[in-house]
Each structure stands twice: as structure tokens, then as C-alpha cells.
Amino acid sequence: MADEQKNDTPKIAKIEVDRDACISVASCVDIAPEVFELDSEGKAVVKNSQGNPDNTILEAAQSCPVNAVILYDEDGKRIWPKE
Secondary structure, three states, X not given: OOOOOXXXXXXXXXXXXXXXXXXXXXXXXXXXXXXXXXXXXXXXXXXXXXXXXXXXXXXXXXXXOOOOEEEEOOOOOEEEOOO
């Protein structure tokens, strides 16, 4: 199920949205609606970083066509997009 945490998904400690890169596709909102929402400018923002399981948040980040959603693990290492 999409809401279950997969063991191979790294623990997400920090979520950032690059507002300059965001083009308001909102795929992140569609996939993880408890984490992301669009603000008054139509840009994605994080409303609750713990709102969906990590595997769902990773899927949401990967769905962004411009890689505007950036994920970090507990050590500050970038999980997505890959460096």
C-alpha cells in the first residue's frame, strides 16, 4: 500500500521546495496531500513534513518535473534529487 513505509526508503528529515524552480504542476500535492499544498502564488509549500509516510513523500518529490522538491536524510545528505 502507498501509505505503508517501505524499508528501503531512507528516513526523510528535511523537505525543501525550490520556489524559483516550482512551476505549479502540483503532482507533489496530488501524491502527498498531507505534506504539500499550493500557496496563494500557486507554488508548492510544505504544510506538514510528517503528514505522509517517507516513501510517499519520496514518490511525490520524484514526480516533480523540475525537481523542485528536495529531500534530506537525518545526516543532512540529499536523498532527492540525486547529487
